[in-house]
Amino acid sequence: MAEDNNRAAIVVMSGDMDKVFAAFIIATGCAAAGMETTLFFTFWGLNAIKTGEPIKAKGFLGKMMGIMNRGGINRLNPSRFSFGGIGRILFSKMMRDKNVASLEELRQTAIDLDVHLLACKMSMDVMEISRDDLIPEVEDIVGVATFVKEAANSKIQLFI
Amino acid sequence: MEIQVDMMQDSIGQLCPMPIAFMARNMKKLEGGQVLEIRADDEGAHADVPAWCEQTGNEFLGKEPADGYFRYYVRKKVG
Numbered sequence: 463m464a465e466d467n468n469r470a471a472i473v474v475m476s477g478d479m480d481k482v483f484a485a486f487i488i489a490t491g492c493a494a495a496g497m498e499t500t501l502f503f504t505f506w507g508l509n510a511i512k513t514g515e516p517i518k519a520k521g522f523l524g525k526m527m528g529i530m531n532r533g534g535i536n537r538l539n540p541s542r543f544s545f546g547g548i549g550r551i552l553f554s555k556m557m558r559d560k561n562v563a564s565l566e567e568l569r570q571t572a573i574d575l576d577v578h579l580l581a582c583k584m585s586m587d588v589m590e591i592s593r594d595d596l597i598p599e600v601e602d603i604v605g606v607a608t609f610v611k612e613a614a615n616s617k618i619q620l621f622i
Numbered sequence: 623m624e625i626q627v628d629m630m631q632d633s634i635g636q637l638c639p640m641p642i643a644f645m646a647r648n649m650k651k652l653e654g655g656q657v658l659e660i661r662a663d664d665e666g667a668h669a670d671v672p673a674w675c676e677q678t679g680n681e682f683l684g685k686e687p688a689d690g691y692f693r694y695y696v697r698k699k700v701g
Contacts, residue, residue, distance in 0.1 A: 490639045494646035495677040562637050571643050 469616040470499045471609065476622055477506030477533070478541035479550060479565065485510075485622045486568040492618060493575035501572075502609050503600075504582035507622075508589070509533030510569070511579055511596050524590025531589070535565050573599050580604045623686050625695050628656040634691050638666045642674055645696070649680065654700030657683065663691040671696065 470492040474485045485501060492499040503511050514534020519525045543549040554564070563571065573579070579600045586592070586603065593603065602608075613619045631648050633641035641662045648658055660671060668685070671694045675682040683695035 487639050490643050494639065494642045495674060496646075560637065561635050563640055568639075571640070575643060575646065 467615050467617055468497050470497045470618040471613040471616040472620045473502045474507035474622050475505050477509035479538040480540050481622050482510045482538055486572050489577045490572050493577045500578040500612050502580050505585045510535055511600050513597055517595050518592055519590035521590055527589050627659040629658050631660045633660055633662040637664050641667050642670055649698055652698045654698050656698050658696045660694040661691050
């Protein structure tokens, strides 16, 4: 179905709840329109594809990082009105009341529509995140060249 | 509107992007020429259903109001 360049390549740098929402909504829309869609998670964005279990880092700094930045799709805070975690609960409630899909449901919808999830090797190394800390649906752990190749073949390239 | 419908999708109560995500999934199950009816009350669907059709090459047959929602009709392209 997809023509050769009927693709979308989206970098998810942010781990903010609202921005990750945007990333998954756009990715879902692209995939629904028949585009071969790839999300590249890097740096804080990795939090959206972590299992949410404690991070299995070995080094001291990695362990500290894992405690302070454990991640998991249900632990993301909004970029504004975070109020030390209360904002997340308020936003989640407001969205649930309005019948908006939760981030987790949205991520599952994207996966069901064959959106490819890729993780950035370099930021995983820096933060001592291992493959086991990420959800099994993550297809591969890649570097910038993979993104460049994908982006060069895409009609839509976004950085969120 | 007299349209023969092959599949019905109930998206009442769903918000963006769910009606479109389900529509894409349901259209895959249909044969070329068959018609999907989508029932939705999300206002964004007015623009999104025709936009999706234009993007994917499927035919938007039209919409009609019902009791608190709209019915949208989409015919799957052949081939």
